[in-house]
Amino acid sequence: MYLNLIKFKMNTENVKRPDRIVKYKATAAVSTQEDLTSDYLNILGMVFSMLGLMMKLKYCAWLAIYCSCISFANSRSVQFEDSKQVLSSFMLSVSAVVMSYLQNPNPI
């Protein structure tokens, strides 16, 4: 019922202007509310992996892996440096787990 409510005639032919196409410039201002979860979790992951490495706390090492997974899932795939950061936090957390199990192979 509502479709015919908007009865304005769509004279579509002369509406299109192929000559005045404007390329999309990714204006930084577009992303108004910056989504920071990825960065926060990245830092949290670094802290946890440091804890896991230094204090040999196995829980922290495992939590570090989870944090880097979550920051990977939320990462804005467009910026390149984001993916480098996520990769480095992954490597750090995996090394934290490996180190803590090398030193003390008993289960948690």
Added chain:
Amino acid sequence: TLILLLLATTAFTFEDDEFADFEDFEVETENEVNEIPQKKIAEGEKPIIKEQATTTDSDTDSFNNDDDEGIVEDEFDQDEFEGFAGEIEDDRNEGKKKGAEPKLKIVNKVPYSKVLWYNYYIEMLFLGGLVLYFTNYAVGKNKNISIANAWLQTHKQFLEENFALVGDEANANNDPAYFMKDSDSIYSLWCSGRTLVEGMLVELKLIKRQDLLSITLGLLKKVSDQVQIKVELSKDSMDTFVFAVCSKSAARVLKDMTDLKQYCINVAKADEKYSLPSGFCVLSEISESTAAMLDSKVSSILSKYSQNIESIHISDQYSGLNNMQEQDQTLAKPETKKMLILTYNFSEKTDLNDLKTIMQLVIYLVEKLKRYKLSREGKMKADKNRQRVEEEYLKNTHQSRMEAAALKKEEKRKQEKEKMMNEENVDKQIKLEKKMKRKDAKKAMPKMKSMNIHL
């Protein structure tokens, strides 16, 4: 990788020492462990021996007392030292000496507590969690992609009718890549090449289905898929006024917009006045433009889609969220654009076809904006507002501009004084000083003179 290797090697060496202590510890424990039982046994035996000794003493007293005593003395010595660490020390030393060779044997037997793979149940829990996370990541990502494509299929035909360019050009394998993927849950589509419009950015902000954490957080607060349509209007296609209508939930976000804050006032009880669905609030600069915008068609669609449509924001001074801190540094006036922004929510259940009417509403509004001209007094009021904001802006930045200028002057003075200070020969110094004094005096003088004239 090099660092990792280094880390690994240090870990191993570290580990050996670790184990070395570990071994001593074990050896001691074992010694003590065997020690204690021995002692117990030893005590057990000793009393028996003693009894025997005593009995033998009594029998053999008469024959060879010396030997018994001899025997007795030895044991007696041990008894004497029974409580002393020394005695254990000797045993441990003996144990260590004796045990030095077979130590490895002991170690191999029980290196650490019996550990089998099923003891690592917490680790398995963690690994299971990881596997669960990644399967959900894959499922969620595909779900988002399918929703984006579904939205695109329903709107493609309409968009292609209206825009020369829809989405990016065909990429390498020249199938038209419509959506630009900002993140796993945000897809944006750029359409351009239409009269009255520079370009239209449609941003699909979907629920982060690919991330378990946001799903669980999403259970607490209301989260829904959102589409934000930003139409950048060309210069002449809109008159100068600012207007926004939004549901209660979106009001908080919109209040932050610089242009709305500077120009608009909140219209009281707007939903009755403009027959809008209840709970909608209106921010408007010129009341006559608001009445023109919220005509019967728009308000009927708003009432039909009151759950979906979150906000409509039309403004010729749009410059995004107010970023006050950036403004101070740049000192330049933020560049403003003529924008029409419509934000609406939808869920998986809503039929995408009836969302098409919202897209048609956007195009209808664009057409309407072109036809709508402000009345004379409306126009005057709008210009007055812009003037006021301009002056306000200059006043704010004026102050910081003055500070910057004062700073520069101060800098210059200090340099001059410094030059004067470290001047070697004295007479040049005096000359410089005199010059500075004269300059200061001259600066002070003119004010007085102008005052006389006034008198």
